[in-house]
Amino acid sequence: MYQKFENYLRNVLETPKKKKQILWMTLAAFVIAVALIPSKIVLAKMLPGKNSDTYSIYLDLPLGSSIEQTSRVGECVTGILQKESQVIDTEVFLGNGAPLDFAGLIKGSHFKNSENVAEIVVNLTKKHHRDEPSYSMVQRLRPKIIRECETLIPQTSIKFTEPPAGPPTMAAVVAEIYGEDTNGIRHLSQQVKEVFKKTEGLVDVDVMQDEIVTKYEVHANSAKIIQSGLTVKQVNDIFVYGV
Secondary structure (H helix, E strand, O other), rough: OOOHHHHHHHHHHHHHHHHHHHHHHHHHHHHHHHHHHHHHHOOOOOOOOOOOOOEEEEOOOOOOOHHHHHHHHHHHHHHHHHOOOOEEEEEEEEEEEEOOHHHHHOOOOHEEEEEEEEEEEEOOHHHHHOOOOHHHHHHHHHHHHHHOOOOOOOOOOEEEEEEOOOOOOOOOOOOOOOOOHHHHHHHHHHHHHHHHOOOOOOOOOOOOOOOOOOOOOOOOOHHHHHOOOOOOHHHHHHHHHHO
């Protein structure tokens, strides 16, 4: 059998006419395959969706939100997830990210360390024991969770993250904006965000930028602090921690 195949290939390669025929047939097949993409008869896809046993949900509340507010949004999300028969359990990490994995390393979830952020890890039954793949579950639950939970605290952002089928990336589509005018960069980034939000197929659009906050410089009068029966450290803790 292998000898016959070898003889056939040798015959094709040694015959210029047959070699040209094979070349034209290959080019024709390629052109036909590309032409089928706009017709959507054949759908192009880079990597298949990975049917995983877990996925994560990132909660990003406005800067300055309390841990109680973050917990409130987290309870709303877990309340919806607990009604799913294919969800074994959920783990909520308030004020920080989940234990670091490869995908989290790329996305920078280990840098989460404030009261306005949280990460929810959702553990599912084994993929061989359920009919619905994880990516279909995410697509089904995302609108409901965003509709019911994202509106609890204004400007809250809820993002779903699945383990990638290939190497982990920051996001499916990333736009990086550079420039010397900080205000101009912020304005342009919001315009790009609106374009992404109106683009079919793109979800969980987020802008990674520092929040603008007002800073106050307090000069303590050490003599009056001592006369009041306090220490400078106690006054500093009141300003920093509110206690």
